[in-house]
Each structure stands twice: as C-alpha cells, then as structure tokens.
Amino acid sequence: MAQGPLAGLKIVEFAGIGPGPFCGMLLSDLGADVVRIDRKGHGRASPADVTSRGRQSVALDLKKPEAVEACLKLMERADAVFEGFRPGVMERLGLGPDVALARNPKLVYGRMTGWGQFGPYAQAAGHDMNYIAITGALHAIGAEDKPVPPLNLVGDFGGGALYLAFGLLAGVIHARATGRGQVVDCAMSDGAASLMAMFYGFKAMGIWKEERRSNLLDGGAHFYDTYQCADGGWVSIGSIEPQFYALLLEKTGISDPEFSGQMNREAWPALREKLAAVIRTRTRAEWTEIMGGTDVCFAPVLNMDEAPEHPHNKARETFVEIAGVMQPAPAPRFSATPGAVQGPPPAIGADNDGALSRWGFAEAEIAALKTDGAL
Numbered sequence: 001m002a003q004g005p006l007a008g009l010k011i012v013e014f015a016g017i018g019p020g021p022f023c024g025m026l027l028s029d030l031g032a033d034v035v036r037i038d039r040k041g042h043g044r045a046s047p048a049d050v051t052s053r054g055r056q057s058v059a060l061d062l063k064k065p066e067a068v069e070a071c072l073k074l075m076e077r078a079d080a081v082f083e084g085f086r087p088g089v090m091e092r093l094g095l096g097p098d099v100a101l102a103r104n105p106k107l108v109y110g111r112m113t114g115w116g117q118f119g120p121y122a123q124a125a126g127h128d129m130n131y132i133a134i135t136g137a138l139h140a141i142g143a144e145d146k147p148v149p150p151l152n153l154v155g156d157f158g159g160g161a162l163y164l165a166f167g168l169l170a171g172v173i174h175a176r177a178t179g180r181g182q183v184v185d186c187a188m189s190d191g192a193a194s195l196m197a198m199f200y201g202f203k204a205m206g207i208w209k210e211e212r213r214s215n216l217l218d219g220g221a222h223f224y225d226t227y228q229c230a231d232g233g234w235v236s237i238g239s240i241e242p243q244f245y246a247l248l249l250e251k252t253g254i255s256d257p258e259f260s261g262q263m264n265r266e267a268w269p270a271l272r273e274k275l276a277a278v279i280r281t282r283t284r285a286e287w288t289e290i291m292g293g294t295d296v297c298f299a300p301v302l303n304m305d306e307a308p309e310h311p312h313n314k315a316r317e318t319f320v321e322i323a324g325v326m327q328p329a330p331a332p333r334f335s336a337t338p339g340a341v342q343g344p345p346p347a348i349g350a351d352n353d354g355a356l357s358r359w360g361f362a363e364a365e366i367a368a369l370k371t372d373g374a375l
Contacts, residue, residue, distance in 0.1 A: 002031045002342055003337065003338065004029065004032075004334070004338065004339035004340065005031060005334050005339070006032040006169075009032040009033065010035075010080075010359070011027055011034045011035070011079065011081070011082070012034075012037065012078045012080075012082075013034055013037065014036075014037050014082070014084070014090075016084035016112070018084075018128070018152065018160070019157060019161035019188065020082065020083070020084035021052055022156070022161040023112070023162075023165050024036065024051075024052075024082075025050070025051045026161065026162075026165050027165060028053070028054030028055055029053075029340070030330065030339040034055045035055065035058055035351075035359065036055045036057050036346070037058055037059075037071060038057050038060075039348070040059045040375070043349075044347055045344065045350070046345060047322065047323035047325045047344055048325050050325065050327045052345035052346070053327075055345075056346060056354065057347065057352075057355075058074075058349065058351060058355050058356060059349030059375070060369075060374055061373060061375075064372060064373060064374040065094075066369055066374035067369070068093060070374065070375070072099065072103050073360075073361070074356075074359060075095075075100045075107055079107070080107065080108040080168045081108075082112060082168060082184075083111060084112040084113065085113075097109040101181055105180065105181055106181045107175075108184060109181065109182070109183045110171075110183075110184040110186060111184065112164050113186070114126040114128075114131040114188045115131065115187055116190060117185045121189075131155040131159070131160075131189045132150075132154045132155045132159070134189055135193040136193075136196055136200070137150075137154050137155075137196050138150075138154075139210070139212075140196075140199065140212065141212070143213065144211070144212055144213050147212070154195060155188040155191075155192050156188060159188045159190070159193075159194065159195055160186065163191035202215075214265070221265075222269075222272035223237060223245055223275075224237070225237060226301060227275065227279035228280060229279055229282060229283050230283050233284030234301035235284055235287050235288070235298065236300075237275075237298055239297050242262065243295070244295050247296050248291075251290050251294065251296055252279070253278070256274065258270070259271060284300050284301075317329055322341060322344060323344055349375075352366070356369075
C-alpha cells in the first residue's frame with residue numbers, strides 16, 4: 001500500500017522525457033497512485049532509469065480509438081493528468097483538455113512544455129539551456145568569459161517539474177474546494193524566470209551587475225566561491241555574514257589587513273587570489289577537518305560517488321540503493337506520513353491488467369482492448 005501525504009491521489013502521466021518523468025517520480029515518492037501511459041511496444045525496465053521509479057505502466061496504441069477511450073476513462077477516475085508534448089498534440093489525439101474536462105469537470109490537466117502553450121516560440125523545439133537563456137538565468141551563471149549550462153537543474157527540473165508538481169497540487173486543492181478543474185500551463189521558461197525573482201530584486205536595488213562573477217552570489221565575492229585544495233579536491237566557502245567571515249579568517253589563519261574590507265567589491269579579485277593561495281596549502285580532507293560543521297559555511301565539493309558516503313547524507317539517509325542503483329531518497333520529509341519509493345522503474349506495459357483493474361476497468365473491457373490491439 002502506498003505511503004506518503006499524497007496517498008489516495010490518482011494521477012495519469014503520459015510518458016515523456018526530462019521534467020515529466022521527474023514530476024511523476026516526485027508525486028509517486030509522496031504516495032500518489034501514478035499510472036503512466038506508454039506507447040504500445042516492448043520496452044525493458046532499467047533500474048538505472050531512476051526518474052521512472054514508483055509508477056505502473058499501461059501501454060496503449062493511441063492511434064486506436066479504443067485506446068483513446070481507455071485514456072479518457074482513466075482521466076474520469078483521476079484527480080490530475082499531465083503531459084509534455086508540443087502544443088496541439090494531445091488535441092490531435094482526441095485527448096486535449098476540453099475533451100478531458102468535459103468527461104471529468106474536477107480534473108486538473110497539467111501541460112509541461114519548454115516555451116508554454118502560446119507565444120512566438122511555442123511550437124519550436126528546445127532544451128533546458130534554451131529555456132533558461134531567455135530568462136536572464138543562463139546569462140548570470142558561469143565564468144567571466146562565457147555562460148555555463150547549470151546541468152538541467154534550472155529549466156527542466158527546477159523551473160519545470162517542480163512547478164508542474166506545485167501547480168497540479170494547487171489545482172487539486174482548488175478542485176476539491178470548488179468542484180472545478182482547470183488547465184495548468186507549465187512552461188520551463190516561466191518557471192526559470194520565477195526562480196530568478198530574488199536576483200531581479202537585487203538588480204532593481206542596484207546591487208546586481210550584469211557581468212558574471214562580479215556579484216555576491218555568482219563567485220564574484222572571495223568569501224562565496226569554490227577553491228581548489230593541495231590534493232586537487234575542491235571546497236565551497238559561503239561566509240557572507242560578518243561573524244561567519246570572521247570565523248573563516250580565524251580558521252584559515254589569515255591576518256592580512258586587506259581582508260578587513262569584506263564588502264569592498266574592488267578588492268574582491270585580489271582577495272580571491274590570496275584566499276585561493278591559502279586553501280591550496282592543505283588537502284580537502286584537512287580543510288574539512290578544520291572547517292566542516294562550523295559556522296564558516298563550508299562544505300567539501302563531492303562527486304556523485306562520494307556524496308552518498310558523506311556522514312551527513314548517511315545520517316539522514318539522503319540516498320538509497322535500489323536494485324544496485326544509488327539514487328536520491330524521497331524528499332521532502334514528513335513527520336506523520338513519510339514518503340517512500342513505491343517500486344522500481346516499470347517495464348513498458350508491465351501493469352496493463354493490474355493497473356486498469358485497480359482503476360475500475362472490468363475484465364471484459366481489458367480483454368476487449370487486447371482484442372482490438374489497443375492494449
């Protein structure tokens with residue numbers, strides 16, 4: 001039986017890539033019953049397909065009207081549905097929000113795209129880097145000489161999947177209160193822009209420069225940056241507050257009076273070089289022994305092999321190993337209704353009979369879908 005604060009919530013997910021599966025994982029990890037509609041065909045499950053964990057897969061041939069009808073029946077029984085196709089694709093399949101909401105007026109219909117359902121770029125292909133490029137986020141991240149893509153964290157997952165999950169749950173709360181469902185237009189470009197709210201505020205205050213690595217939080221400040229150690233490892237230092245900065249100077253043994261002007265932006269480049277020279281005198285392990293767990297605001301920079309072994313992550317069980325694959329555990333944590341990984345990634349169509357039966361399809365209906373070649 002599913003556990004978590006979303007237990008009892010029924011979600012239909014149309015299989016996609018990137019942020020869609022991650023959104024489905026988040027909902028499943030917190031207890032939602034997520035049935036994923038996959039394209040009919042054979043596909044083996046891989047334990048390494050982490051973002052597909054915890055769902056049940058029903059494989060349908062959406063070119064068949066019987067399969068489309070089966071999807072609509074699932075939507076009738078669902079609290080929410082989400083898809084990640086280009087605008088108009090679901091309408092051409094006969095599964096658009098107008099049809100779905102006519103069948104289930106309380107349905108929350110989530111639409112995940114890079115550019116959104118309308119606008120000059122709406123029909124254009126793109127990837128995470130492109131979606132964050134028009135928001136100011138990509139321009140602000142990187143070295144002095146070029147912007148650097150921050151993995152897929154800002155667009156696909158931060159601005160996309162997390163905003164979609166947030167939007168779906170907000171829509172469900174509204175639907176339960178009013179009986180009215182609605183469409184959630186989740187554009188990664190919108191979400192990434194939203195994530196930049198504080199920085200647009202900084203810019204309006206006149207305390208944010210457009211030049212990379214010239215600001216408080218982009219590596220411009222010597223006390224908020226990463227530094228290489230004697231053994232080639234790296235550490236992160238974020239000693240912003242004066243008392244934390246003072247502790248940094250104490251722990252590093254720095255007595256140079258130039259460091260007293262912490263917020264003198266003109267001195268930051270020179271102070272960064274001086275601090276870098278000090279950090280290079282010891283190994284990462286040595287600096288971790290000196291500053292780890294203190295108010296310096298310090299942490300070693302770990303790779304993905306090292307991160308699960310860090311004492312803090314081990315104490316909190318931040319990572320779990322499932323079928324030999326190390327992966328992040330469900331987050332966030334709930335005191336009364338903790339989430340859990342509901343199962344490994346499913347093979348395509350692995351749950352055709354079980355999931356449909358559990359969602360109220362009669363045996364005869366399931367048999368008919370097979371006979372028609374829809375399932």
